[in-house]
Amino acid sequence: MDKVLLGQRLAEARDLAGMTQESVARAVSLDRTAIVLLEKGERNLKVPELVAIAQVLGRPLSYFVEPPVSAAVSRRSAPHTAHDSTRALDVEIDQFATDVRALLSLRLVVPAARRDSTHVPRTHDEAEITAMACRKQAGLNSAPIEDLGRTCEVFGLYTFAAHLGESGPDGGCIELTVDAGSVGVAVINGDAAAGRRRMTLAHELGHWLFGDAYDVSASLDNEKMINSFAIHFLAPRAGVIEVWNRYPDWPLRDRALGVGVAFRLSWSAVTSQLRNIGLISHEDRERLGAAEPRSGDYLRLGLAFSEELAAPYLSPGYVAACLTGYTSSVMTEAKALELLRGLLRVEDLPAMDSFSLDEYRRSFEHHSQTGSDA
Amino acid sequence: MPDTAWVVDTSVYTHLCRAGHSEILERLAPGGVILIPSDVDTELQAGQQKHAGILSVGTTAWAQLTVLTEEEVWTQLEIKAAMGGGPTQHLGECAVIACAQHRNLIALLDERAAVAQANLRGVQSRDTLWLVIEAYATFFKFDRARAVQVVDDLLVTEMRLPIDSGESLFAWAYENGLLPRE
Numbered sequence: 004m005d006k007v008l009l010g011q012r013l014a015e016a017r018d019l020a021g022m023t024q025e026s027v028a029r030a031v032s033l034d035r036t037a038i039v040l041l042e043k044g045e046r047n048l049k050v051p052e053l054v055a056i057a058q059v060l061g062r063p064l065s066y067f068v069e070p071p072v073s074a075a076v077s078r079r080s081a082p083h084t085a086h087d088s089t090r091a092l093d094v095e096i097d098q099f100a101t102d103v104r105a106l107l108s109l110r111l112v113v114p115a116a117r118r119d120s121t122h123v124p125r126t127h128d129e130a131e132i133t134a135m136a137c138r139k140q141a142g143l144n145s146a147p148i149e150d151l152g153r154t155c156e157v158f159g160l161y162t163f164a165a166h167l168g169e170s171g172p173d174g175g176c177i178e179l180t181v182d183a184g185s186v187g188v189a190v191i192n193g194d195a196a197a198g199r200r201r202m203t204l205a206h207e208l209g210h211w212l213f214g215d216a217y218d219v220s221a222s223l224d225n226e227k228m229i230n231s232f233a234i235h236f237l238a239p240r241a242g243v244i245e246v247w248n249r250y251p252d253w254p255l256r257d258r259a260l261g262v263g264v265a266f267r268l269s270w271s272a273v274t275s276q277l278r279n280i281g282l283i284s285h286e287d288r289e290r291l292g293a294a295e296p297r298s299g300d301y302l303r304l305g306l307a308f309s310e311e312l313a314a315p316y317l318s319p320g321y322v323a324a325c326l327t328g329y330t331s332s333v334m335t336e337a338k339a340l341e342l343l344r345g346l347l348r349v350e351d352l353p354a355m356d357s358f359s360l361d362e363y364r365r366s367f368e369h370h371s372q373t374g375s376d377a
Numbered sequence: 378m379p380d381t382a383w384v385v386d387t388s389v390y391t392h393l394c395r396a397g398h399s400e401i402l403e404r405l406a407p408g409g410v411i412l413i414p415s416d417v418d419t420e421l422q423a424g425q426q427k428h429a430g431i432l433s434v435g436t437t438a439w440a441q442l443t444v445l446t447e448e449e450v451w452t453q454l455e456i457k458a459a460m461g462g463g464p465t466q467h468l469g470e471c472a473v474i475a476c477a478q479h480r481n482l483i484a485l486l487d488e489r490a491a492v493a494q495a496n497l498r499g500v501q502s503r504d505t506l507w508l509v510i511e512a513y514a515t516f517f518k519f520d521r522a523r524a525v526q527v528v529d530d531l532l533v534t535e536m537r538l539p540i541d542s543g544e545s546l547f548a549w550a551y552e553n554g555l556l557p558r559e
Contacts, residue, residue, distance in 0.1 A: 004455075048450050050416075050457050050471070051464035058464075065458040105459060108497055332489035338461030358539040360553050362489060366506040367555040370514045 004070050007044035012067045014042040016060040019094065030059040063341050065101055072100040072179055072188075092172045092190060095165040100179050100188045102342050103161050103321070107181050109333050111324040114184025115159020123213045124228045127279070134235035137212065145242035147266045151204055151311060152318035159186045160211045162204060163344075164193030164316035173199065176207035178214075187211035193314025198269030200312040205233035231279075238266040238273075240280045247282055255283065257304055259291055264306040270295055315344050322346065330356045381483050381501070384412040384443075384476045387420040387469045388487040389505050395430045396530035401512045403439045412443045412482065414472035416453075449475045456494050467491070474500055487536075505531065506538065521547060 017027055024038040031052065040046035041056070057064045106112040124130035138144075141157045148154050152162045160176070174191030189207040191200055209229035246265045250258045263273040271292060278288040301308055325342045328334030330353055340347065383406060390413070393399050402411055413421070413434050425431045434440045445453060452475035453468075460467040470491035477484040477500045484495050484502040495502045503511075509531070513524040528543030540549050550556040 006451075047447065048454060050450065050454050050468060053454060054457065054462075054464040063458070063461070064454070068454050068458040109493060333493040335460050335462060335467065335488075335490045337463070337466060338459065338490070341461045360555070363506060363539055364555060366504055366510055367550060370507075370511050 004068060005044065006046075006048065008071075009048075009067050010042040010044040013038075013056065013060070015090075015094075016062050016066070017042075019091065020060050022060070027056060027059055031055045062098070065105070065341075066094075066098050069101045069104075072097060072104060072177065089167075089172045091167055092165075092175050092192075095163065095167070095190045096175050096177055096188065099161075099163045099165075099190050100177055103179055103186060103188050104181065105338075105342070106321070106324045106328065107179070107183070107186065109328055111328045111333070112161070112186060112320070114181070115186050116184075121212055121214065123209075123225045124232060127228075127231045130228050130231035131235040131240070134232050135239060137236060138239060145239045145245065147242065148237060150319070151201055151237075152316065153320070155187075155189070155204060155208050155211075156318050156320040158208060158212060160189055160208055161186060161321045162189045162191065162207075162312070162316070162318040163321075164191050164200065164312045164314045166194055166314045167192040169194050171195075173203040174207055176210045178211070191312060193312060193316055196269060197308060197310050197313070198263070198267060198272060201237060201267050202230075202233055202269060202272050204312060205237050206230060208236070209233055234268075234272055234276050234279070238262070238268055238276050242266070243276060243280060244282070247277070253304075255287060256291055256294070256296075259283070260296060260301055260304060260306060263296075264301060264308055267309060267311065315346060317344065317346055326353055330354070331359070332356070332362070380407045381481065382407050382410065382412065383485055383503075384414065384473050384480075384482045385417065385440075385485040386473045386487065386491070387417050387424065389485040389508070390417070390421060390440075391424050391428065391431050392487075392505055392531055392534050392536045393508070394432050395428050395534040396527065396536075397430065398527050398530060399432055399437075401508050401527070403437070404516050405508060405511055406439050409439055410441050411439055411485075412476065413440050414469065414476050415442060415444050416472040417469040418442055420469045443476065445472055445476060446479070449479045452478055456498075459494055459497075460490060470494075474498065477501075505536065 017024070025035050028035040028038045033052070037046060053067065054064055057067055103112060107114070124133050141154050143154070155162055171192050171194060173195060174189060176187055176189040179186050179188050189204060189211070191203045191207065193200065195203065206229055209232040213229065243262055243266065246262050247258055250261050253261065259273050259277060262277065263270060268276065274288045274291045277283045278285065283291070322343065325334070325339050329336060329339035332355065336349065336352065339352070340349065385402065390402070393401055418434050421431055421434065425433065432440070434442050453471045456471040456474050457467060460471060470486060470488055473484045473486060474491065474495050476482060477495070478498050484500050486492050486495060486502045487504050492502050509524055509527050512527070513519060517523045525543035525546060528538065528540070528546050532538060532541065532543070540546055547556065
């Protein structure tokens, strides 16, 4: 990082925040000229001034200062032929990756051992087989995945569900590599519908597992196969059949609703998967797909769609790493709260650990003279 | 002890001053000088409003004010980003680590999160308790009573220590295998 790049990031964040140089200057009691020079990389840096500007722009200081995550930089400058990517999503991915990197550097998160020789499936059958193998690796049977964020962490993928707007991009994922290894970092749109959020995260898990987390050459075929993997991972054949058979007397549509609730799938994903595994015909799928259910349809059957991955959401291993950093004193209270993005308040933080001997071991080491005691 | 010079943070300086034992810094300072970054000096001046015992940097021969270079300020900014907090929170610690990193000095720090950042950057650091043990092993001439008194005086300043009395310092260290040293 240098002053010029820092200036560019300030300008970009100001733009995203919908602020002018004048309004930022006013908010931090500076002349507009100071902001102009900062954005050009021509002003001497003053730490408190930059912290105040970062606060006004709603970004942590690390966003402006930390070296860019290389994959994130590539993604930001690459053409997006197959991904629906926007600047807001890229900014969130970049920031979350920076935060995960901070946890990695403090050894609060450990790099993942990724599956070897995994590639994007070539056929739907291969996608299903791969999905089953991954479920087995995660210790899952054919039942619905209760906590998808936690399951993704089994594979080394950390998740943040951001506010990206109901019609915003679905999500994205990058690989974050440090000296000790790699982890995956996914950001999904936490404002999208619940079923869509899960499908997006399962899709990003596919990208991460198949090693194309950052995928400049992603083709539409790849995307189809990763979607196929995602739906089989979320709703495996045996589990879907089991739920389907639970309601033998219900009309077709109601049985589909039951499957959707059990596996927390969007309506289009339910109807597709029912067709994929041969429980309904093409015609049934067309007919069902044309009549998107309303919330009352589920409630009438006594079914409730449980929410997961709603913004702001952070996967549990990430949250635990932040709190461990805080309680073990390697991270300040302010930094822990910053990384937790408003998930917890000061009064929610756990008690600090009592003194660890390691903290004081060094106080008794490396002294200039040796004597009877010290 | 290596001859590498020291740069001190607010906590170490103020607790030793308030406990009435700033002579530990003065006597142990390699070359007789300890650097005080200007951001630490600002915090010291704020502390003087509450605690009269904190020596002004200008009144001592051994405490020397230093201003960070532009490159050091950039590093301070990076550390500040890692430490978090409001505009002036942790500025002193960040300045100390940045200064130590660029000038190859030893940082005197108490805050564990700051020590973690120093470690990440390969910066050597020492804390207040290290200074007490060093004083005991050098110019205190292994006078336990004197070391015990310093710890008691530090506890009066509400310094966070793993023991609640100076008397228990050595027993605690032996019980936990910190003494005797190999």
